[in-house]
Amino acid sequence: MQIAEKTVVTIHYTLTDAEGKVLDSSQEGEDCEPLSYLHGAGMIVPGLEEALLGKSEGDRVKITLGPDGGYGPRQEDLVQKLPREDFPEGELEVGMHFRAHGPHGGQVLTIVGLDKDTVTVDANHPLAGTTLNFDVAVLGVREATPHDLHGHGHGHGHGHGDHDCGHDHDHGHDHGHGGHDCGGCGGCGGH
Numbered sequence: 555m556q557i558a559e560k561t562v563v564t565i566h567y568t569l570t571d572a573e574g575k576v577l578d579s580s581q582e583g584e585d586c587e588p589l590s591y592l593h594g595a596g597m598i599v600p601g602l603e604e605a606l607l608g609k610s611e612g613d614r615v616k617i618t619l620g621p622d623g624g625y626g627p628r629q630e631d632l633v634q635k636l637p638r639e640d641f642p643e644g645e646l647e648v649g650m651h652f653r654a655h656g657p658h659g660g661q662v663l664t665i666v667g668l669d670k671d672t673v674t675v676d677a678n679h680p681l682a683g684t685t686l687n688f689d690v691a692v693l694g695v696r697e698a699t700p701h702d703l704h705g706h707g708h709g710h711g712h713g714h715g716d717h718d719c720g721h722d723h724d725h726g727h728d729h730g731h732g733g734h735d736c737g738g739c740g741g742c743g744g745h
Contacts, residue, residue: 555695557609559594562702564694565606570687577681588693592702599624602688615690621683628683635672646673 557563566588568579576582580589591597593606601623605615621627650665654677667674 555610555697557593557606557692557695560698560703561593562590562694562696562698563593563606563692564588564590565690565692567688567690570689572685572687574687577686592698599686601686602690605688606690606692609692609695611692611694613692615688615692617688617690619686619688621685624684624686625679625681626683628678632677633666633674634677635667635674638669638671638673641673 555561566580568581569577571577580586593603596603599619601619602617604623605617609615646665646668648665648668652663652665652675654661654663661677662679663675663677664680665673666676
């Protein structure tokens with residue numbers, strides 16, 4: 555069977571940057587396993603989804619994606635300073651991630667700066683503006699069931715934020731600025 559819209563695809567992948575540094579992999583780390591996603595549902599980056607269209611079990615795809623096919627260009631207007639009191643008591647560190655729920659859905663905020671009164675956060679995806687190199691092995695393709703199509707089955711996507719192989723970690727914090735809660739951000743999924 556070929557990969558098409560409304561098929562559940564299972565892959566192993568390795569994601570590297572332009573210098574060859576491994577950014578994410580479904581094959582590294584203790585809890586890592588193949589990634590399954592629903593094709594056509596925007597659960598992986600658009601350039602990779604397009605490259606996998608029409609492929610079958612056993613195929614291998616190696617592709618280099620610029621920012622437009624991956625996580626888009628960096629947007630400097632997504633970096634902002636927030637009042638320190640909007641964050642939980644305790645120690646904050648540069649690099650911590652928080653998931654923010656706002657009027658346009660959820661997004662991951664990364665702390666990029668701290669001072670006594672403010673916390674500088676970046677809402678760009680950590681891989682925005684980055685050239686991505688994917689090496690993907692297609693392990694399986696099957697028709698999606700009604701269960702998969704409603705997001706309850708194995709075909710729900712594990713995004714870069716959801717399929718964490720130890721490259722980014724949740725910090726267990728919940729702060730009150732707009733209902734934020736902590737979330738990691740990994741490497742293969744949708745925006």
